[in-house]
């Protein structure tokens with residue numbers, strides 16, 4: 543074997559299952575066995591694998607314009623996508639910056655925030671984040687995310703941030719008080735959060751009005767709100783954005799994963815006009831110095847345009863509502879099992895702990911993963927936390943089979 547796989551301990555998982563094809567909510571392995579993709583292949587696939595309209599758009603674009611430098615040049619797929627996306631997000635967001643992954647979308651957001659204040663001569667340069675947050679695996683996003691076994695070897699590289707507690711019902715006031723405290727500090731530039739759900743932090747859901755109040759505190763103190771909707775965006779929580787549940791308009795918004803329906807890597811960071819304007823100057827030192835070779839790759843942008851067209855003229859919301867209803871049924875069933883705790887659901891996402899508490903490094907996680915793999919289910923628990931985050935084409939029967947498997951796992955491991 544020559545390949546070093548991501549988030550994989552090869553000493554425990556020496557062999558990788560080869561996947562040959564995919565369609566809708568199903569993968570097919572090289573031996574012809576079908577596997578239900580209950581986590582949308584790391585949360586990226588929204589409408590289903592190989593959606594014909596997205597596949598066609600990729601084919602067409604690949605034969606027309608494959609790639610072009612995006613500094614000094616532009617192209618129709620990027621322009622069309624940016625316009626279409628701006629029509630779907632809060633109106634205060636007016637500028638779209640392209641990159642290639644969720645991590646880079648967040649890195650860009652942090653740089654935009656600090657550049658904005660620096661160019662205004664403001665001392666604001668510290669970032670506030672939420673306990674147990676996850677924003678990616680680059681050095682900047684690791685700095686902003688929760689520290690632990692994942693980040694320890696790299697600690698010397700990571701910068702300091704201020705952390706507010708996760709707002710459980712009991713801790714909500716402590717969270718808001720901590721935010722108020724940090725926002726009063728003259729050096730605080732931005733609050734970076736995953737709105738409503740911490741994804742990799744264990745699919746933890748917090749009260750919607752806390753999001754509203756956090757946004758209000760930031761606004762009161764002139765602190766930028768950066769919404770990392772890399773996981774929650776594109777309908778996962780039942781609305782297009784998690785922020786849409788409460789009408790919160792972030793100052794900077796990060797999107798990736800479902801941006802191409804899960805077909806190609808692409809990301810965007812959107813910002814308020816004044817953040818763009820503070821970089822606008824004949825002084826070249828104020829340029830926003832960020833790019834990567836494949837910024838706004840035309841083929842990926844064409845996939846993103848096709849994705850937006852699907853949102854425009856297919857019943858995407860109805861499919862999301864149907865998955866949401868099936869997951870709500872599942873939540874009721876799961877909540878009755880004594881081997882499961884903390885059953886929770888928001889939109890298409892359903893999660894629970896097998897047994898009590900959570901410890902990502904517990905051996906239960908890999909054991910559960912094997913248990914589900916043996917049943918041809920792609921479910922990848924976060925420690926003891928089992929969750930389903932399916933594509934929107936998943937049927938009620940398919941989801942019910944997943945709920946059955948989780949109940950069975952609770953019999954064994956709960």
Ligand SMILES: Cc1ncc(COP(=O)(O)O)c(C=O)c1O
Pocket residue numbers: 643644645646648676677678679736741742770771772773774798799
């Ligand atoms: C909320 C959030 N932000 C950022 C990222 C990083 O995205 P990527 O893996 O595309 O770099 C993730 C990935 O899971 C995420 O869930």
